[in-house]
Amino acid sequence: MLTCTQRKPPNSNAAVTLTLALTAEERTRSRHRFETKDGEVVFLRLPRGTVLHDGDILEDETNSNLIRISAKPEPVLTALAETPLLLLRAAYHLGNRHVPCEITASYLRFLPDSVLRSMLSQLGLEIKEEVLPFQPEMGAYGHTH
Incomplete structure (x- = not known):
């Protein structure tokens, strides 16, 4: 121990x-x-x-x-967009719901949620189910180390 x-x-x-x-x-x-x-x-x-x-x-x-x-790898949803603006719109909607989200220039990653998946699909994003390490943003007031 x-x-x-x-x-x-x-x-x-x-x-x-x-x-x-x-x-x-x-x-x-x-x-x-x-x-x-x-x-x-x-x-x-x-x-x-x-x-x-x-x-x-x-x-x-x-x-x-x-x-x-x-x-540790865990089930996640990865959202991909055809344009940077579409990815920004998706980030806005996820942030508006206070969803822990991993944000990069090419994708957004979050924990599985059927409502969020449907919302982002309706916005025009491609959603992939994956099992990967999830490293969400800490937020504006989070400490990095």
């Missing part, structure tokens, strides 16, 4: 003890018990409001173990 109380800067060369794959929602939990696929138990006791990102490194309370966080 490992209890993680401290986040360290991402470091691709760090000698990690294990990798903990978490969904986007799980990466927002600052106090939680997780079990790895190998049966290792990891407790998080991080400062309230901590949001973990793919590649983050956590240190256990004994300072002897490093745990790398990875974004």
